[in-house]
Amino acid sequence: MRIRCLALAAALALSTSTVHAADVTVLRARTIHTMEADAPRVQAIAFDGSGRILGTGPAEALAARYPDAEPLDLGEATVVPGLIDAHGHVAGLGMTKLTADLVGTRDKSEVLARLRAFARDLPAGTWLIGRGWDQNDWPERDFPTAADLDAAFPDRAVWLERIDGHAGWANSVAMRAVTRDLAGDWQPEGGRIVRDANGQPTGIFVDAASALVDAARPPLDEALAERALVLGMQDAVAHGLTGAHDAGVDLAGLERYRRLADRGALPMRITAMAAGDGDALAALCRDGLYRHPSGRLQMRTVKVYADGALGSRGAALLADYSDDAGNRGLMVTSPEGLHEVARKAMDCGVQVATHAIGDRGNHEVLEAYADVLGDRRDGEHRWRIEHAQVLAAEDLPRLARMHVIASMQPTHATSDMPWAEDRLGPARIVGAYSWRQLRDSGTRLALGSDFPVESVDPRLGLHAATTRSDAQGLPVGGWRPEEKLTAFEALRGFTLDAAFAGFAENEVGSLAAGKRADFVVLAEDPLAIAPADLRELTVLATYVDGQAVYRRPE
Numbered sequence: 378m379r380i381r382c383l384a385l386a387a388a389l390a391l392s393t394s395t396v397h398a399a400d401v402t403v404l405r406a407r408t409i410h411t412m413e414a415d416a417p418r419v420q421a422i423a424f425d426g427s428g429r430i431l432g433t434g435p436a437e438a439l440a441a442r443y444p445d446a447e448p449l450d451l452g453e454a455t456v457v458p459g460l461i462d463a464h465g466h467v468a469g470l471g472m473t474k475l476t477a478d479l480v481g482t483r484d485k486s487e488v489l490a491r492l493r494a495f496a497r498d499l500p501a502g503t504w505l506i507g508r509g510w511d512q513n514d515w516p517e518r519d520f521p522t523a524a525d526l527d528a529a530f531p532d533r534a535v536w537l538e539r540i541d542g543h544a545g546w547a548n549s550v551a552m553r554a555v556t557r558d559l560a561g562d563w564q565p566e567g568g569r570i571v572r573d574a575n576g577q578p579t580g581i582f583v584d585a586a587s588a589l590v591d592a593a594r595p596p597l598d599e600a601l602a603e604r605a606l607v608l609g610m611q612d613a614v615a616h617g618l619t620g621a622h623d624a625g626v627d628l629a630g631l632e633r634y635r636r637l638a639d640r641g642a643l644p645m646r647i648t649a650m651a652a653g654d655g656d657a658l659a660a661l662c663r664d665g666l667y668r669h670p671s672g673r674l675q676m677r678t679v680k681v682y683a684d685g686a687l688g689s690r691g692a693a694l695l696a697d698y699s700d701d702a703g704n705r706g707l708m709v710t711s712p713e714g715l716h717e718v719a720r721k722a723m724d725c726g727v728q729v730a731t732h733a734i735g736d737r738g739n740h741e742v743l744e745a746y747a748d749v750l751g752d753r754r755d756g757e758h759r760w761r762i763e764h765a766q767v768l769a770a771e772d773l774p775r776l777a778r779m780h781v782i783a784s785m786q787p788t789h790a791t792s793d794m795p796w797a798e799d800r801l802g803p804a805r806i807v808g809a810y811s812w813r814q815l816r817d818s819g820t821r822l823a824l825g826s827d828f829p830v831e832s833v834d835p836r837l838g839l840h841a842a843t844t845r846s847d848a849q850g851l852p853v854g855g856w857r858p859e860e861k862l863t864a865f866e867a868l869r870g871f872t873l874d875a876a877f878a879g880f881a882e883n884e885v886g887s888l889a890a891g892k893r894a895d896f897v898v899l900a901e902d903p904l905a906i907a908p909a910d911l912r913e914l915t916v917l918a919t920y921v922d923g924q925a926v927y928r929r930p931e
Contacts, residue, residue: 400426401446402923405436408902409456412873412887422456424894428922432890454917455902457868458887459619459895460835461875463784464763464825467623467647468630469508469542470612471605473829477507479537480829484515488537489529496533504594505530508538508829510546513688513796520571523548523580536590541830543686545587547580554593565589567682567709569691584685584709603633610644614927616834617916619895620646622784622825622879624730624763625680628656631667634674643673644926646895648879650680650730654718662725672893673921677880678728680763681718682709684738687766687793687800692735695769699802706735715745723749723758728880730761730784736769736805743775754779761823761878764789765815767801768808777819782878784823785812787841787867788831794845794856806857812842813860822862823878824870835871836914842867843908850909864904864911894923 405421411433421436423443432439440446473480477495482488488510496505512518526535526548534551538544552559559570559578568585570578582590613621626634626649637643651657658679661667666677685691685707690698693706710718715731722729729746733739742762747754758780765776765783776783790797790810798806808814816822826838840846842862845855855861862870876886885895900915919927 401443402449403439403443403446404449406451406454406456410904411889412458412869413889422888424923428894430888430890430892430894433888451898455899456896458872459885460617460871460897461620462618462825462835463622463823463875463878464624464786465621465828467609467621468605470829470833471609473508474608475605478509479507480509482510485521485525504534504536506536509540510537511540520581521546539689541686541688543584543691544689545582545590547590551590552578555589567707569707583689584691584707606633613833614644614919617897617919618645618835619919619921622648624650625652626650626657627652628660631657631676635669638669638671638674645921646673649676650678651676653681661727678730679722681731683715683731683733683742684708684735687734693737694735695737698800700799712741715741716748719745719749728759730763732763734764734766736767739765739768740772743772746779746781766809767805770808773808773814774818776815782823783815783820784878786825786827786831787838788826790845791841791847792831811860812862821874822870823875836912839867839903840911843911864908868903894920896920
């Protein structure tokens with residue numbers, strides 16, 4: 378296998394330097410999966426110097442049609458349409474390269490060890506920022522406290538985001554920087570400050586409560602913010618992504634993307650979603666839907682939060698958490714607020730994508746959509762539910778009936794499976810992470826990862842969707858295996874269905890004449906290997922507009 382990969386990498390290295398010198402390139406490979414029903418598998422693709430596909434079909438036929446074309450022979454490689462992550466956070470991914478990485482920590486002592494190592498290079502007085510802790514992976518599974526951080530960092534503010542971004546952990550210095558008194562029994566709307574028996578904050582801030590500490594942080598340097606976008610996109614294309622739907626971008630973030638696009642520095646396609654009812658949505662309503670001339674950046678969607686996350690018990694449930702009596706989670710946006718922003722978006726011609734994890738959160742979103750869309754609920758509005766993680770039995774079929782897209786993340790299931798049933802109990806778990814039920818009901822599934830909550834690597838999503846097992850293949854046969862997808866269905870979720878969710882299916886998502894030459898070169902065929910091996914697919918190159926934006930080092 379290593380010899381084969383090296384040979385393919387050498388062919389790519391020799392060929393890509395001359396692709397743009399020719400008006401036409403004819404690429405051939407052992408297998409090319411187009412995701413087109415009339416020609417699902419071909420031998421060759423022809424594309425022009427602008428990156429537009431001219432045709433697909435037999436290699437000899439395309440070579441005869443374009444006798445002067447530059448050949449790009451990939452030998453035994455497999456080519457698939459460019460993979461699109463339908464829900465991620467590019468700046469957040471980039472910031473993981475610039476802050477303390479706490480993903481995979483097994484207990485609080487490991488968190489502290491990583492923080493000490495990272496803090497060695499920080500100037501005095503600089504906030505220590507990190508992300509990735511998950512108390513569900515620790516022996517005690519209880520939320521940590523400020524006291525756990527204070528002994529190690531008595532003089533430096535520490536602020537650590539939970540893995541899902543729906544809770545934060547602060548030390549006492551960081552809490553003292555908050556201008557409002559945090560003690561008492563009050564709670565911010567859409568959030569929760571965890572307090573002890575005396576009303577004192579413990580250091581944990583859930584959902585909207587995190588904004589109190591975020592506001593106290595020094596503002597992010599503009600150059601650093603742009604650097605985070607660059608790092609995030611570099612990581613994405615190295616894993617085979619040619620596009621991502623960035624779920625929550627304010628106007629300043631869109632401007633950073635625009636500057637990069639103006640410089641030709643976007644290596645992938647970004648479908649940016651306006652962050653809530655804020656300045657970006659106002660700009661869309663004022664100026665119209667945004668599309669950069671390069672075709673690599675657009676904003677036509679607003680992303681709203683209905684509720685919190687299951688791991689921090691912030692997901693809004695219709696009944697109490699099975700492992701926390703009296704707690705039904707949080708509506709980050711009230712039902713009235715969901716109606717209001719949906720109505721505003723519809724009036725502006727903007728697509729709505731709403732984060733909903735709990736069964737109540739999903740129910741309230743469907744109610745808002747049904748009310749606002751009215752007779753249009755049967756049309757091609759393409760409104761989305763982001764995550765659609767826990768659905769009541771009566772709500773699950775409503776997505777298909779209302780033409781609502783389920784934007785789901787397969788690795789959420791394999792990350793959550795050790796404790797999800799503890800939260801929900803045996804009855805509600807039947808409607809959770811229910812990809813097969815949704816797809817069989819007629820719901821379109823746009824797949825992604827929610828990076829950096831999960832890994833940006835789409836191979837892990839393909840593996841999780843088809844096996845419902847972890848990296849060790851456990852549980853044997855998969856967790857709730859009746860919800861598995863086939864490899865083809867999973868690949869479609871990361872290609873054509875993700876493109877459809879971003880109104881881009883006429884440009885990307887499959888390989889056909891007239892579309893963009895966005896594709897991934899793999900050493901193995903994802904539709905011919907065992908699902909258990911999908912995690913180990915070898916990404917040899919990533920192409921956008923017929924240009925290699927990533928090549929695997931030899």
